[in-house]
Amino acid sequence: MIVFIYGTTAEAIKLAPVIGRLRERGAPTQQWVTMQHTEALVSAMEQLGLGTPDQVIARGAAGKPLRGTVDVVRWGMSVLGWLRKNRKAVAASLPENTVIVVHGDTLTSVAGAYIARRMGFDCAHIEAGLRSGNWRHPFPEELDRRIVGTMATVHYTPSAEATRNLQKRSNVVYTHGNTALDALLDHGARDVSSDDPYGVVLLHRFEFISNSQLVDDTLAALTASPVPLRLIVDAYNRETLERVLAGQGGDRIQIIPKLRHDEFVALLENAAFVVTDSGGIQEESALLGVPTLIHRKTTERGEGIGRNIVLSGWDLGRLRSFLDDYASLRHEPDRPERSPSDVIVADLISRGYAE
Numbered sequence: 001m002i003v004f005i006y007g008t009t010a011e012a013i014k015l016a017p018v019i020g021r022l023r024e025r026g027a028p029t030q031q032w033v034t035m036q037h038t039e040a041l042v043s044a045m046e047q048l049g050l051g052t053p054d055q056v057i058a059r060g061a062a063g064k065p066l067r068g069t070v071d072v073v074r075w076g077m078s079v080l081g082w083l084r085k086n087r088k089a090v091a092a093s094l095p096e097n098t099v100i101v102v103h104g105d106t107l108t109s110v111a112g113a114y115i116a117r118r119m120g121f122d123c124a125h126i127e128a129g130l131r132s133g134n135w136r137h138p139f140p141e142e143l144d145r146r147i148v149g150t151m152a153t154v155h156y157t158p159s160a161e162a163t164r165n166l167q168k169r170s171n172v173v174y175t176h177g178n179t180a181l182d183a184l185l186d187h188g189a190r191d192v193s194s195d196d197p198y199g200v201v202l203l204h205r206f207e208f209i210s211n212s213q214l215v216d217d218t219l220a221a222l223t224a225s226p227v228p229l230r231l232i233v234d235a236y237n238r239e240t241l242e243r244v245l246a247g248q249g250g251d252r253i254q255i256i257p258k259l260r261h262d263e264f265v266a267l268l269e270n271a272a273f274v275v276t277d278s279g280g281i282q283e284e285s286a287l288l289g290v291p292t293l294i295h296r297k298t299t300e301r302g303e304g305i306g307r308n309i310v311l312s313g314w315d316l317g318r319l320r321s322f323l324d325d326y327a328s329l330r331h332e333p334d335r336p337e338r339s340p341s342d343v344i345v346a347d348l349i350s351r352g353y354a355e
Contacts, residue, residue: 001098002027002353003121005057005112007034009044010280011103013261016048017182017341018101018126025345027354030054034079034108038065040234040258047260055090057082057111065235072107079111083118091119099124099353102148103179105141113151122353123148126344127178128155129162130279130300137297138277139207145300154351156344161302173347175340178303180283182341184265197227197272199326201253203295204237205277212240214314218295219244221316223252225323227272234258273326275319285309289331293322307331 002022004015022029032055035041045051058078061071100116102109103126116123125148135142149155154171157163158178166172201222208214219241222229231253233241238255245253259267268274268284273291276282279301285292286304295312305311308331312318348354 001030001094002348003030003032003094003098003100005032005034005100005102005108005115007036007041007058007108007111008106009037009040009258009261011106011108012041012044012048012050013183014179014280015101015103015126016050017179017186017339018344019050020186021341021345022348022354025349025354027345027349032057032112034058034075034111035060036066036075036106036108037235038063040065044261047262055086057115066107067236076107076111079115083115087115087118091121094119094121095355097352097355098122099154099348099351101126101348102152103127105130105145105148107140107144109148110144113148117151122153123151124154124156124348125149125152126156126175127158128152129157129159129164129166129172131162131165132298132300134298137207138205138300141205142300154347156340156347158340159302173343175343176338177336177340178280178283179341179344180280181287181336182339183261184284184287185335199225199227199229200267200271200274200276201229201231202274202276202278202281203241204234205296207297208277208295209237209240215240216244216248217316218319219253220248221319221323222275223248223250224320225252229253230267231255232258232264273322273329275322282309287334287336289333291322291326291329293319293326295319 031053033053034057038060058075061074066072066075099122101124102112113123132142155166156173156175158175163174233255269288274285275293275295277296282294282301283303289308292309293312297314299311308329
């Protein structure tokens with residue numbers, strides 16, 4: 001049995017290609033969700049054809065998405081309560097060769113790895129081995145992935161550098177890319193009805209949103225964009241970003257709600273440029289060749305850097321330079337030679353988890 005534990009829309013998007021390929025091969029799978037994202041996750045699961053979850057470990061923080069420390073604590077207590085109540089019965093209902101699969105660097109990744117350990121099952125970590133080298137940036141993601149790395153028994157690494165980072169561990173499998181690339185290619189994109197150039201902005205990480213001065217200075221710099229901007233907001237960053245923009249005035253930045261994955265890919269593919277702090281979007285932009293500025297102190301990913309992607313290091317001068325010269329960074333799309341999801345599926349099956 002192959003059990004997937006996830007709780008965010010990004011995890012659902014990146015796990016969908018693996019789950020879909022396993023289903024095509026008739027492999028037994030289950031999905032357990034923690035609802036870090038609530039309505040957004042349900043919508044993503046429906047759009048991706050994932051169906052309904054087999055276990056609901058938690059329902060966010062009292063039915064709402066996690067927005068702050070208090071919500072995280074409340075959600076964490078729900079996860080532990082579920083585990084305490086259901087561990088023995090759920091574990092007994094599964095075959096001994098069960099593996100629990102987690103993805104990336106979220107709080108759910110840590111929770112899933114811990115659940116696997118407490119139930120006595122193997123844990124497979126997709127997108128393993130990424131390291132920024134600084135536990136404070138990005139925070140808490142860098143800590144999350146390191147913690148998961150200590151509990152996982154199988155590590156699926158997306159890059160040669162990530163593989164080297166885990167060279168002292170056993171059961172490390174190089175997937176030659178991230179499953180986000182399969183998600184992008186599998187689900188395609190819709191056409192975007194716009195003849196005018198635009199830029200896409202998505203800034204949502206805790207380390208950014210919690211830095212009020214950086215938020216204010218960044219949005220002020222973005223108002224000097226040579227093309228109109230579409231700023232994507234969600235339940236976690238909307239209040240902060242809307243408040244800052246209202247104080248600054250101007251009409252250069254259009255706020256739009258979080259999109260379906262296929263709609264977002266279309267927006268990304270047709271954009272003049274992208275400014276983001278998302279590692280997943282870094283990978284998608286690298287594939288599409290769209291000029292992109294990663295607005296983070298550091299990045300654990302090497303995709304696209306030095307090609308169509310630059311790292312700001314939170315330097316507003318670099319952001320302004322990017323806005324002036326983004327067109328020179330555009331490249332042709334870079335299609336992968338193999339499917340990372342195919343590599344993962346083949347390995348999971350070879351280890352006997354699909355029996």
